[in-house]
Amino acid sequence: MLRYVTTNPGKVREAERYLRDGSVERLDFDYPEIQAAELGPIAARGAREAYRHLGEPVLVDDAGLFVEGLDGFPGPYSSYVEETLGIERVHDIAADLDDRRAAFRCVLGYCDGGGFAATPDPVDRGDRDAAAAAGPSGGGTEPDGNAPTDPLPVKLFEGYVPGRIVAPRGEGGFGYDPIFEHDGETFAEMDTDRKNAVSHRGRALEKFAEWYADR
Ligand code: IMP
Numbered sequence: 397m398l399r400y401v402t403t404n405p406g407k408v409r410e411a412e413r414y415l416r417d418g419s420v421e422r423l424d425f426d427y428p429e430i431q432a433a434e435l436g437p438i439a440a441r442g443a444r445e446a447y448r449h450l451g452e453p454v455l456v457d458d459a460g461l462f463v464e465g466l467d468g469f470p471g472p473y474s475s476y477v478e479e480t481l482g483i484e485r486v487h488d489i490a491a492d493l494d495d496r497r498a499a500f501r502c503v504l505g506y507c508d509g510g511g512f513a514a515t516p517d518p519v520d521r522g523d524r525d526a527a528a529a530a531g532p533s534g535g536g537t538e539p540d541g542n543a544p545t546d547p548l549p550v551k552l553f554e555g556y557v558p559g560r561i562v563a564p565r566g567e568g569g570f571g572y573d574p575i576f577e578h579d580g581e582t583f584a585e586m587d588t589d590r591k592n593a594v595s596h597r598g599r600a601l602e603k604f605a606e607w608y609a610d611r
Pocket residue numbers: 457458459460461474475476478500569570571572573583595597
């Protein structure tokens with residue numbers, strides 16, 4: 397059984413549409429999220445923490461909204477910005493920009509304790525940075541004898557959807573959905589199937605499901 401590590405049941409519903417019936421269940425495990433400038437190392441670290449906690453195959457996702465005119469901000473800091481500023485303030489800031497293009501990105505991290513070709517750079521490199529910042533965590537040591545590494549392989553899958561920031565519209569979805577417009581509709585105006593068909597998480601889940609079917 398695969399566990400989707402999230403406090404958000406909506407994400408598991410999205411995942412169920414890509415995986416065999418009954419093959420994924422939610423694990424409500426609040427792993428400590430590292431701060432990093434990229435989503436990949438955050439998802440990789442979370443997948444390892446969750447696998448060490450549970451000892452069974454886990455899938456962790458990390459997502460964010462990247463506003464072009466703000467050089468990608470809030471990106472990996474999207475949760476913090478949603479909680480502190482709120483999405484209406486993010487819209488207000490973007491409303492003053494000439495360039496309101498934005499994208500949602502999602503990275504899924506899979507870990508089952510077994511060996512496979514883990515995702516190469518930049519994830520491994522980023523994770524070494526994060527591991528070095530966090531100190532030893534049960535991993536080995538680099539051949540240079542300095543930076544501690546984590547030997548658990550993690551496979552990452554990325555999804556992306558372009559759009560633009562608009563005034564809030566729609567009642568559905570969650571998070572930044574009301575201010576993110578794709579193809580004339582905000583994500584909050586779409587039903588789950590429509591959002592899944594185009595969303596960053598849907599794209600990443602599709603890639604994961606294809607790889608996982610052979611695993
Ligand atoms: P997390 O990676 O699920 O913690 O999400 C990081 C931030 O992005 C949170 O503020 C979420 O509300 C937001 N977010 C992630 N995915 C979506 C989405 O599909 N729609 C809207 N906001 C999202």
